[in-house]
Amino acid sequence: MNRKDILGNEIKSECVGCAIVRGEVKLPGGIIYDGKSIILAADPEIPIPGFLIITSKRHIQSFAELTVDERAEIGNTIAIAERAIKDLKIAETVTLVQEERSKHFHIWIFPNQEWMLEKFGYGLQYLRDINAFAKDNASDADIENVIRTAEEIKKYIESEDKYD
Structure with missing residues (x-):
């Protein structure tokens, strides 16, 4: 399955998550946090500033497959x-989504x-429409x-030293 990232690069991997972990996907703004078991980065396919993904370094599909340490690292990262998103005034609220439909x-x-709220409304039912709109209308x-925002979030995380 070939897809393109927001930078126009082709993602040639069957599993985008594994490609991210192997460094085969150019992440907008680079890796924000490279943890023991996860990577935090701007979403490589949807051009929305502050839209982040946490990707497991292991190829698993479900939250239930995570170890206790992995769950703790994910909780701290979230x-x-x-x-960061709130303090940097990117958004006042966030929505967290994890579904097992994905391979990784x-x-x-x-x-x-x-x-987003003005154009589409508020709630999970609008996320796919918002993503499609952002992809179709990105300048x-x-x-x-997106890149600048990812870099700002990375600096925020590094300066706050919240992982200790």
């Missing part, structure tokens, strides 16, 4: 990423931005904003 475990940390400036 907390600091959410604080990941969690979306989706920033509920004002334009070069939007892509640059």
Whole structure:
């Protein structure tokens, strides 16, 4: 299954999560957090500033397959990423999504931005429409904003030192 990231690069892997872990996907703004068992980065396919993904380094599908340590690292990562999104004024609220339909475990940390609420409404039922709209209408400036926002979140996390 060939897909393109927001930078126009082809993702040639059957499993995007594994390709991210192997470094085969160019992540907008780079890796925000490279943990023991997870990677936090801007979503490589959806051009929305502050839209983050937590990807498991192991090829698993379900939250139930995570170890206790992996669950703890994910919880800490969600907390600091959410604080960054709010403190940096990217969004006032976030939506967390994890579904087993995907071949590789990941969690979306989706920033509920004002334009989304005005155009689509509030709730999970609108996320696919918002994502499609963002992909179909992204400008070069939007892509640059995704990269800049990922870099700002990385600096926030590094400066706050919340993982200790």
